[in-house]
Amino acid sequence: MSDGPILRVRDLKKYFEISSLLGRTRAFVKAVDGVSFEIGDKEVFSLIGESGSGKTTTGRLILRLIEPTSGSINFMGKEIVGMAEEEMRRMRKDMQIIFQDPYASLNPRMRIGDAVAEPLIVSGLANEEEAKERAIEMLDRVGLIPGKEMAQRLPHNLSGGQRQRVAIARAMITRPKFIVADEAVSMLDMSIKASIVSLLESFRREVGLSMLFITHDISIAKLISDRVAIMYLGKIVEMGPMRRIIESPAHPYTKALLEAVPSVMRRKREKTIELKGEMPDPRNPPSGCRFSNRCPFANERCHREEPALVEIERGHFVSCHFPLPPASH
Ligand SMILES: Nc1ncnc2c1ncn2[C@@H]1O[C@H](COP(=O)(O)OP(=O)(O)O)[C@@H](O)[C@H]1O
Numbered sequence: 001m002s003d004g005p006i007l008r009v010r011d012l013k014k015y016f017e018i019s020s021l022l023g024r025t026r027a028f029v030k031a032v033d034g035v036s037f038e039i040g041d042k043e044v045f046s047l048i049g050e051s052g053s054g055k056t057t058t059g060r061l062i063l064r065l066i067e068p069t070s071g072s073i074n075f076m077g078k079e080i081v082g083m084a085e086e087e088m089r090r091m092r093k094d095m096q097i098i099f100q101d102p103y104a105s106l107n108p109r110m111r112i113g114d115a116v117a118e119p120l121i122v123s124g125l126a127n128e129e130e131a132k133e134r135a136i137e138m139l140d141r142v143g144l145i146p147g148k149e150m151a152q153r154l155p156h157n158l159s160g161g162q163r164q165r166v167a168i169a170r171a172m173i174t175r176p177k178f179i180v181a182d183e184a185v186s187m188l189d190m191s192i193k194a195s196i197v198s199l200l201e202s203f204r205r206e207v208g209l210s211m212l213f214i215t216h217d218i219s220i221a222k223l224i225s226d227r228v229a230i231m232y233l234g235k236i237v238e239m240g241p242m243r244r245i246i247e248s249p250a251h252p253y254t255k256a257l258l259e260a261v262p263s264v265m266r267r268k269r270e271k272t273i274e275l276k277g278e279m280p281d282p283r284n285p286p287s288g289c290r291f292s293n294r295c296p297f298a299n300e301r302c303h304r305e306e307p308a309l310v311e312i313e314r315g316h317f318v319s320c321h322f323p324l325p326p327a328s329h
């Protein structure tokens with residue numbers, strides 16, 4: 001493969017039609033509303049945002065679990081929007097997902113060895129016997145040791161952290177080039193989160209995995225991300241290298257998110273941004289900048305005119321009429 005990005009998403013949109021109150025007009029939730037980003041080879045790119053900002057929908061669109069309203073998704077040099085199911089099936093072994101809830105994503109009656117072997121058999125990459133052998137190796141690899149014994153267990157005999165290791169084993173068994181991890185550690189105890197993140201990190205290092213890491217938790221994203229995008233009501237409001245975003249957030253929303261988790265900031269600073277109110281109803285977002293009704297700095301222009309996402313320093317993008325001044329490097 002060339003050195004180009006493994007994934008290139010352009011102006012991706014997903015509008016869900018919902019029943020309106022009176023049933024007379026058509027109403028939409030603009031869950032993802034014109035999102036563009038790229039993920040490089042072996043890169044971990046995080047989508048961060050509050051619940052309802054459109055992260056999961058973005059991940060599901062990229063895996064073509066749902067169809068976009070419009071936009072382009074290029075994976076390993078091929079456009080996958082509109083790709084025929086037959087060809088898509090072949091692509092799927094290269095793109096896998098790890099969900100938030102390991103309890104819901106595993107079949108309670110299937111032994112974990114079979115659960116891990118299943119994707120290999122389904123995609124025709126191995127026969128049953130080979131698949132079982134490789135599943136045992138993979139269980140060892142993800143720390144479920146000894147794999148041979150663990151393979152015989154049912155999910156209810158495992159802890160939450162162990163189940164998430166099974167989910168990772170299932171995702172990695174087809175040797176994908178890319179995975180979407182959607183809140184993959186959010187439900188786990190704090191002490192286990194870091195060990196699961198470092199397991200994912202080890203796959204990146206050893207097999208050159210690229211990852212879309214979805215989380216509402218910036219302190220977890222910090223552990224693994226090269227670059228991040230901050231989402232708010234279906235749009236990316238800021239994007240750039242993880243370190244630079246922490247050091248010098250340009251969007252007031254990003255700064256407010258960071259100030260909510262003081263442990264992430266290197267220098268302890270006083271809270272300077274107080275968010276007003278709640279996330280607006282996504283069916284009826286504010287005009288102009290979508291953040292304007294919660295932003296302490298918003299003026300008349302912000303309520304009227306939607307800001308474009310512009311590059312303010314190399315690789316660092318923000319969508320705000322009045323970005324915060326950059327901190328020195
Ligand atoms: N199938 C659906 N039908 C209608 N609305 C949906 C559907 N899926 C998601 N949404 C809405 O889209 C918005 C974004 O949701 P989601 O992508 O799950 O956000 P996040 O993962 O950031 O919490 C929310 O307002 C949510 O209610």
Ligand SMILES: [Mg+2]
Pocket residue numbers: 055056057183
């Ligand atoms: Mg979600």
